[in-house]
Amino acid sequence: xxxxxSSGDATEDIPAVEYVSGSGxxxxxxxxxxxxxxPARFMKVVTFDGLGQFSFFDLRFDDDDEPKEHPMNExxxxxxxxxxxxxxxxCGSSREHAPQALMRWGIDAFVGxxxxxxxxxxxxxxxxxxxxxxxxxxxxxxxxxxxxxxGDIDVDVAAETVTYGGNEISVSVDRAQREALVxxxxxxxxxxxANEQSIQATADSxxxx
Amino acid sequence: xxxGTLYDKxxxxxxxxxxxxxxxxxxxxxxxxxxxxxxxxxxMLQERGLEVxxxxxxxxxxxxxxxxxxxxxxxxxxxxxxxxxxxxENVRDAGIEFxxxxxxxxxxxxxxxxxxxxxxxxxTIVCGDSHTSTHGAxxxxxxxxxxxxxxxxxxxxxxxxxxxxxxxxxxxxxxEEGVEAKDIILEIIRRLGTEGGVGYVYEYAGxxxxxxxxxxxxxxxxxxxxxxxxAGYVQPDETTYEWMQETDYFQDHSEEFDQxxxxxxxxxxxxxxxxxxxxxxxxxxxxxxxxxxxxxxxxIGIDDPIPAPEDLPEAKQDTARRAQKHxxxxxxxxxxxxxxxxxxxxxxxNARLPDLRRAARIVKGRQVxxxxxxxxxxxxxxxxxxxxxxxxxxxxxxxxxxxxxxxxSMCLGMNEDQLEGDEACASSSNRNFVGRQGSKDGRxxxxxxxxxxxxxxxxxxxxxxxxxxxxxA
Ligand code: SF4
Numbered sequence: 001x002x003x004x005x006s007s008g009d010a011t012e013d014i015p016a017v018e019y020v021s022g023s024g025x026x027x028x029x030x031x032x033x034x035x036x037x038x039p040a041r042f043m044k045v046v047t048f049d050g051l052g053q054f055s056f057f058d059l060r061f062d063d064d065d066e067p068k069e070h071p072m073n074e075x076x077x078x079x080x081x082x083x084x085x086x087x088x089x090x091c092g093s094s095r096e097h098a099p100q101a102l103m104r105w106g107i108d109a110f111v112g113x114x115x116x117x118x119x120x121x122x123x124x125x126x127x128x129x130x131x132x133x134x135x136x137x138x139x140x141x142x143x144x145x146x147x148x149x150x151g152d153i154d155v156d157v158a159a160e161t162v163t164y165g166g167n168e169i170s171v172s173v174d175r176a177q178r179e180a181l182v183x184x185x186x187x188x189x190x191x192x193x194a195n196e197q198s199i200q201a202t203a204d205s206x207x208x209x
Numbered sequence: 210x211x212x213g214t215l216y217d218k219x220x221x222x223x224x225x226x227x228x229x230x231x232x233x234x235x236x237x238x239x240x241x242x243x244x245x246x247x248x249x250x251x252x253m254l255q256e257r258g259l260e261v262x263x264x265x266x267x268x269x270x271x272x273x274x275x276x277x278x279x280x281x282x283x284x285x286x287x288x289x290x291x292x293x294x295x296x297x298e299n300v301r302d303a304g305i306e307f308x309x310x311x312x313x314x315x316x317x318x319x320x321x322x323x324x325x326x327x328x329x330x331x332x333t334i335v336c337g338d339s340h341t342s343t344h345g346a347x348x349x350x351x352x353x354x355x356x357x358x359x360x361x362x363x364x365x366x367x368x369x370x371x372x373x374x375x376x377x378x379x380x381x382x383x384x385e386e387g388v389e390a391k392d393i394i395l396e397i398i399r400r401l402g403t404e405g406g407v408g409y410v411y412e413y414a415g416x417x418x419x420x421x422x423x424x425x426x427x428x429x430x431x432x433x434x435x436x437x438x439x440a441g442y443v444q445p446d447e448t449t450y451e452w453m454q455e456t457d458y459f460q461d462h463s464e465e466f467d468q469x470x471x472x473x474x475x476x477x478x479x480x481x482x483x484x485x486x487x488x489x490x491x492x493x494x495x496x497x498x499x500x501x502x503x504x505x506x507x508x509i510g511i512d513d514p515i516p517a518p519e520d521l522p523e524a525k526q527d528t529a530r531r532a533q534k535h536x537x538x539x540x541x542x543x544x545x546x547x548x549x550x551x552x553x554x555x556x557x558x559n560a561r562l563p564d565l566r567r568a569a570r571i572v573k574g575r576q577v578x579x580x581x582x583x584x585x586x587x588x589x590x591x592x593x594x595x596x597x598x599x600x601x602x603x604x605x606x607x608x609x610x611x612x613x614x615x616x617x618s619m620c621l622g623m624n625e626d627q628l629e630g631d632e633a634c635a636s637s638s639n640r641n642f643v644g645r646q647g648s649k650d651g652r653x654x655x656x657x658x659x660x661x662x663x664x665x666x667x668x669x670x671x672x673x674x675x676x677x678x679x680x681x682a
Contacts, residue, residue: 044288125357
């Protein structure tokens with residue numbers, strides 16, 4: 001997913017994301033909105049570069065920019081790539097800055113009880129799975145991550161499972177998301193551009209054009 | 210799955226094909242862009258050597274970062290100036306029409322589309338902004354998208370989406386004086402939850418909705434996203450057509466109005482349409498609603514007690530505890546009498562002309578409380594100008610409100626208008642998230658515009674029904 005992958009050619013190969021593996025970081029709480037994930041004042045930028053450091057900024061730093069208690073400030077979670085969250089994560093604004101910031105901080109996949117739709121869509125556009133499981137399974141996983149900050153969590157998008165420390169839980173992956181990630185066609189620009197004739201035909205059929 | 214609804218019809222009309230991943234590719238009738246979420250998408254386009262496919266179906270404005278006090282260029286804040294300059298360059302290069310501040314047409318993206326008549330029934334409308342759902346008030350299918358999707362739309366004028374379920378929300382009953390569209394949507398979100406609409410599009414229907422003007426319908430559709438629904442809509446009817454007829458677009462193209470009206474009529478949901486869910490709400494019993502917490506779902510009637518977290522569903526308890534700590538409220542109290550430091554009358558939810566008119570009738574002849582900063586930020590330059598001509602500007606200024614230029618302003622605090630420290634704000638906007646109005650300790654209480662006026666005058670959240678309205682004539 002380096003930037004070279006996406007330069008120049010509109011029909012480039014998009015890597016399939018069948019599987020994400022790495023250690024976890026638990027972010028607890030329902031209804032965590034995108035204003036928390038990336039406060040608007042850090043969005044006065046014209047590129048996404050450098051947003052990672054501002055992830056959850058107001059929860060991680062006090063008025064003097066001194067670090068507060070927060071999982072993302074803890075040494076043991078610094079290498080995490082799987083974020084384990086609760087319900088309605090990413091609600092609020094459509095800002096892609098939110099998943100972009102978390103991706104740049106190091107996250108490659110989300111496991112949670114539920115995700116806001118636009119957030120999940122934005123994640124998909126970046127090749128990041130958002131897989132869901134019930135409250136109890138997520139709670140257990142969050143606890144396990146607390147106890148095993150270096151332990152690997154394997155998110156298998158194709159099989160719809162998450163395995164960790166000898167446990168396996170079944171998770172749900174939205175059908176379109178699974179297809180897109182597993183088949184490597186989550187970058188829709190090239191896919192859709194190929195249909196130019198049908199696009200024109202649809203446009204021609206619209207009463208208002 | 211739903212059948213025969215406006216959603217189904219407009220979807221089918223715009224469907225290009227089904228993609229290998231199972232999503233549908235939809236043609237986009239109108240793409241609105243603004244300065245915050247579009248520059249990265251133009252960047253991605255450039256990286257791939259692609260051009261904007263349909264600049265003629267794209268329209269730009271500047272709203273989030275634009276200063277509302279001193280708008281002389283370059284903007285005082287470098288970051289804001291850079292974003293504005295970037296937008297100007299992108300729209301110039303691509304040949305996209307731009308309602309810039311010198312045009313007299315600038316404003317919040319969800320205010321200007323309907324104003325100019327480019328928001329129309331039966332169109333698919335997208336914008337990199339979650340409150341794009343606003344445009345559904347016209348019977349358009351309108352939803353917010355992320356930046357990578359903006360890139361898709363710029364490059365192809367299409368978008369990949371999965372079809373969703375449709376929930377009909379049937380609202381009946383006559384609104385009590387002082388109770389508004391804003392209160393209806395806050396009540397809907399309170400009942401169905403901030404995540405209740407995930408996977409759904411909301412169809413707002415029933416006599417109460419039919420009796421609302423377009424502005425009220427917009428306030429409701431605007432906050433669909435706060436209930437988790439990515440889109441919400443109202444069927445087009447005579448109220449809609451009257452609005453359309455008066456817009457510039459149809460003033461200039463009156464023959465198109467007659468051609469399009471049959472299409473608009475044809476997309477209305479069938480009487481026997483099938484819905485995935487139906488909810489009924491009696492709005493006749495509503496009091497003005499205010500929020501006590503930090504999600505828009507945490508609303509109550511002005512005299513109702515703030516709920517105890519343990520009385521809420523388990524999944525909501527933790528959020529409620531954190532919210533009550535942040536807002537410094539206790540279960541059992543009401544919000545009536547909650548001290549406010551700031552009153553903000555603005556945003557794409559409630560900064561249109563009728564909103565300002567109603568608030569002005571409360572404000573007229575009264576004074577903003579001594580320790581309150583109060584300001585009005587019209588939703589667009591046109592609203593600003595019309596309000597000025599009607600004398601509303603004077604009414605507000607005489608009462609001690611600041612009168613500003615159009616923009617998003619303190620709705621999200623991306624420009625200079627921000628809460629400071631732990632200030633509490635009576636706000637006509639749509640989000641009370643922690644930090645939303647620019648200060649992480651700031652406290653936001655959402656309410657309808659007349660209630661904001663009442664809070665400004667009394668220095669505390671209060672029941673506008675206890676204040677006499679003054680005729681503006
Ligand atoms: S007024 Fe507020 S909600 Fe509306 S577009 Fe601007 S920032 Fe978003």
